[in-house]
Amino acid sequence: MRQFYSLDLLAIMFSLGCLPLLFLPYLLSDWQWYGIAVILIILMLVVPSKLYCFLSIFVVFGLGFLWSTACSKQYLSSISPYIDKSLVVKAKIVNINTRQTATVVDPYYLSFSVFSVSEVMLSNNIPISVYWDKPDIPKSGQIWQLTLKTKVVHSYLNEGGFDSQRFSIANRSLLSAKLVDAKLLDSKSDLRQSIVDLALPYIDLFDYRGILLALAFGDRSQLDDSHRIVMKQTGVAHLMAISGMHILVVFGLSCFMVKVLLFFIPKRFIYFFVPIVIGWLCVLFYAWLTGFNPPTLRAILALSIWIYLRYTKHHISAWQKVNRIIALLLLFDPLMILSESFWLSCYAVISLIFLFDWLPLPKALKNKKRWYVLRLLHLQFGLTLLLLPIQFLVFQGVSSVSILTNLIAIPVISLFTFPSVLLALIFSVINCFSIALWFWLIADKSLQWLFFSLKWLNWLWLNIPSDFYWLSLLGWLGVVIMRTGLWHHFSITLLVIFAILVTPFFKQQHYCWRLDMLDIGHGLAIVIHDGKSAILYDTGANWEKSSAMERVIIPFLQWHNLNVQGIIISHQHNDHVGGLELLKSLYPKAWLMSSSYDLNNDYPCLAGNHIIWNDLTFNVLWPNKLVEYAQNEDSCVIQVTDGHFSVLLTGDLERNQEYQLITKYRDQLASTILQIPHHGSSTSSSYAFLNHVKPVKSLASTSRYNPWKLPSNKVIKRYQDLHLDYYVTARTGQISLFFNKHTWKLKNMRGEIKPRWYHDWFGSLPIYE
Template sequence: MCWGFLYGCVQAVFYFNTWQFYSSLIFLIVLCCYFKPILNLLLAFIFAIFVVTIHFSLFYSYQFENTIDNGPAEITAKVAKVISNPPNSLSLIEIHELDGKSVPFYQTVHAQLSKDDDQYIFETGDLLVLKVKLRKFRSRMNRHSFDVEKYAFRNKLHFKGKVIEVIKHEKSSLELRQSYKQELVKVFENKNLGWLYYGLSTGDKSKVLAETKNQVIQLGIGHILAISGMHVGIVFLLCFSLAKIIVWFLLKIKANITLQGLNLNYFYCAFSLFIAFIYIYLCEFPVSALRAWFMAAIYSLIYFLHKKVSLPQTLTYTLSAILLIDPFSILDPGLFLSFVGFTTVVLVLKWTASNRLLSNSFLRLCLIQLSLMITLAPLSLMYFQGVSIAGLVVNLVLIPLLSFVIFPYLIACILLAGLFPNTDFLYVDDLLFFAFQYVTQNYLDVAWLAGPQLPSILVVLIYFCIAMLFSSFLRRFLLIPTITLASYFLVPRPLWQVDFFDVGHGTSVLVTSDKQAFLYDLGAKYFNYYSLFERVVLPEIKARDLNLKYTIISHPDKDHAGGIDELKQFDNFGSLAIFHNQQPFSFCQLKSISLGNVSIETIWPIDDMQSDNNNSCVVKLQGKGGSVLLTGDVEIDAEQRLVHEYDELLHSDILLVPHHGSKTSSSSSFLEAVKPTYGIVSRNYYSAWSLPHSEVIDRYASRQIKLIDTALSGQITIEFYQDGYHIKRLREENLFWLKHHTGF
């Protein structure tokens, strides 16, 4: 039954309303007709679909009036979190009432609101009545960037918008979790490693700087940034020991107390489970911690009932319980990292227990770390594009430190904060900070082995093969996933590829062939720090292990050249040498070069047209399978000159729609000369200029040119093969539930 439920959850969450989902259901129904034992599997599969659907309807979906897009709305809300303070004030608020309609008690509806007025400073827990301009939450979608919309789905973030007027602002008493976090901020704010202590105590990573986070991941100790199973295990064991000490102390001072005949292990386990549950409650139930708690509870129950349950059964029961509570927790990477890590540790301990050569505790710990590095490597490559080599050594030191030094230190700091504020007991903080600085300054360069990002299907196949090796029954079928895994590498790869990134109002296009890359424009940069080159383009380059050989900046507009500082930091303008002579805002030089299987030819500007837009660098890409014309922001004047100079040579299969679809571009004569099959529009979903313009849309439609829009399709990938090309739209790959959560 549990296997059917788990399989149903996977199919319903990841493949609902796809051919994979329906074929799985039909396959089980057909099997059920011939093998009656399959009936239980089918019933559990159907029950999983019911659980997923009910969870989505009750807790993740919120029906609201579409009038929010037409004008201001009035909301009653509570501040859930202050993301940033003035001058760029941004808050996460929990909506209780929207335009007079109350949010059901069982639902959580969040909105991310910006505020220009500094008259009111919001704090966590404040009660508000606001007039706001709300929009359904929508973000950019790129293959190797952080999936903001999946994050919004998991955190029930339905809207984003702007505060127009503060009608009412009241201070309110904080909830238990918020009070707990606020007090711990005061306890650890003056500590060198305050971000670590606060994170371990609350599960909140907001105090960790991005640079520090990367350092921790590269050292292979990223698990300290989240409340993992190890932390819950440490808390459980500490509480178990504390309970035994309390009982021993009571027996010493009360000699007349007799506990003979009582199994005190019941009390020890119940006390430990209760405190561990309080701990993960205060940390907002991270999925890896929930896994550990259920494991501890199941093992305790098994122990007291004198039952024998195998490791696969325990894992199955635990995972089923977690997915029954929230089936969408399967979207959390921590779930997979936690289960794979735990399974590895248990299997190694079981294997070494009967091996005298490996009975030494230190050798077993070394073997566990080596095994974890190997078994977690596919997941590490998928999520972080690399594997930590240093983690093998660092964790040998860190795990005992967490158990016997750091957690007791945290408890001492919290319990004695009132008597000894800002006290560094035994100089633990100073010593740990010195050690952390020493390791990051001297060994960080050799700590991380970078690699390409593995696709999820490949990771699943790898773990299937590993799992089947440990089952004598399944081992005979090992050839099936092995052949599937081998066939993955035999699938024809494109000769060259063009990616039009979803960068909102702006442009960034990456051309690749044979691991070499050419970049056309950098996208925008917001608030002088949020660079789309850094957030979108660089992750793509690193995930695919590409070498950026050439870069062209079409013209100096901020939506095309916003990431110039980050490009300099990345390659010191080395990729600008060929077309810009390392001068980023100079006209691109007219020349033709090859990049693997594609030729890159710059054909414009021929001379200065006294306009940044009309001086945009125009590039023709030509290779086997098709051609692409990249146009920047050229307008009608430049288009006419291009037609006069090149005419039929402009003909291309794919056209980057000039100037994001503005009516001052895409002239009839230009479209007649290019004769594209597809036009790619790079623009923002909520466009202030209502792009693409209706007249432009009509011009393309009248010529049967199909428009593909990054705002609607996300990142657009065009793969060129020997005899043609294939277009991929990233949003089409999005999960059914994410599409319906945002309403798009």
């Protein structure tokens, strides 16, 4: 037992050694890495043998740290030479094709594995995601020659927003490219594509085509948006992503079918491990069919380790198995620790073990089949409570009906839909038309019934502000208190803990007011707030399938629990007004100000008008008249002031209007902070205007890869010539200004708010390319 205990302790220390990868502001340099390695070696040589036990713990922690940082640097160094380049490559398609039309209406991303660059063979293939906008429909296994303009995934960095850089590094998909030209070299597709081609004629017949593709082949690209929303808001989205549950269903179903077949085989040919081996091979085949995505790989590795431990008669607890599996997973790929799906999987398994160890059902109920529903309720309710911390952290909210919807969805998916999909795949491949169609129909009808139930039960999604995350620990505390009876002897301590958890209700802001320029790519969205209510200046762009409002602004508002009381629109170009309708639908009581009489303003944006909000005054400086459709020159220019500090918001103001403002206001234009006009276009930010505003800091909102090359070199030179500090969201991420009565300070996401190595500026191109 002592040996096993030591092994488990070492596994824990190795996992903890990988944990700093989440928080490091930068990766170790080569000399730092080798320095730590030398120190560990010296310690092993000079420390007395009596201290070897303690030393081994320290060394394994150090090895975990060195291994995780080395793998991270190795991945970045393998793709860094190819970022922001024009390349001619030969690559093999990784994606299966689930599109059967002759022409593709919407461009999409395809995953390639590059094995040759400029006719030079690579020692290791490089994964790359290519934006495919050609009419050709590539198929898995084909080899293409591609002319690419490469770039790197560059995340919008905002509080409460999705971190695409971290996600891409965790999945080793940081490198992407725009397609310039493509030439097919080998049209032969692989076995995966052949299986897909046999199943697609069936799947295309059904309404829930996107979900059937997700369950059969792991392709979630064609999920219907309405289905995505319903699944997220009811807390069942995890059931449609291939993960541990699906792997276990495949394993269990395969073992069961093999055991049935063994009844017809002579006993001398039957071995107890045959169902296990065949089941494992079936799991491996299914994982290959779905593309070996990271959650599937983790599940297979975990299942393999479990089978090994189970059948080598290692009598260890569930905690020990999970501990060792996590350590081996991180040894296999330490970048997993950046993956939210990895944390969700591990956390869910740990919660299950904790629930059954600390809050088991009474034995009288455990062994009675008629109490199945009660056992299921115990499991689902307990899991919901224990999963709250990870739910709040990853999804910034929780479904109010997730207990009920999962009680319905898990049995339907695991007992009807998914087994039907697997059997339908088998009969589709062997061309049993009627049987295959029957199983696809069962899968589709089960989804139809499930979504009917989910839509009926979709009552409320609860968004949780960041300040209230500590409350999510109440579930864990409740279980511990119930099991240990702590209230008998530590009631005062428990009251103190509870008081700490509810402190967000009484939290005081450390600033009087705050301004955030959000990182939304090309566009503008500025939030002015006091920690409770907010006014927005512009609402970002609306895209084909999403918007900056949906992806960035609303998550930010919910993260800070802000109620929008007012909306100011500078002008009516899409990158400034695109999210207005969605914002108005969420905050119908918010007043509206703009320089267009076509937008049904509550307050017209006319020079000379002003609004007092809390302790701030919003003085309108421009325009002099309202228009039907507001252009750049009609931008609503507002000076926000608290009496000590001021911010000049300019929208996309042009040079001619800058001169008119100088003529009219002169020294009144002086402001502490300037929103750089027109994203740093050379048609704005004249020397005369900057000399009159005299900003201490200037802020511009742009995207890294914008086609207008903003901010322009001419404008940057003007700010440098006048010794004016400027910040660009493409470089810094979200820019936040905190104002008190007599002081103010500036922070940005990449520099001060959340500095992480995976938030670095990868590649060499300047902002505008």
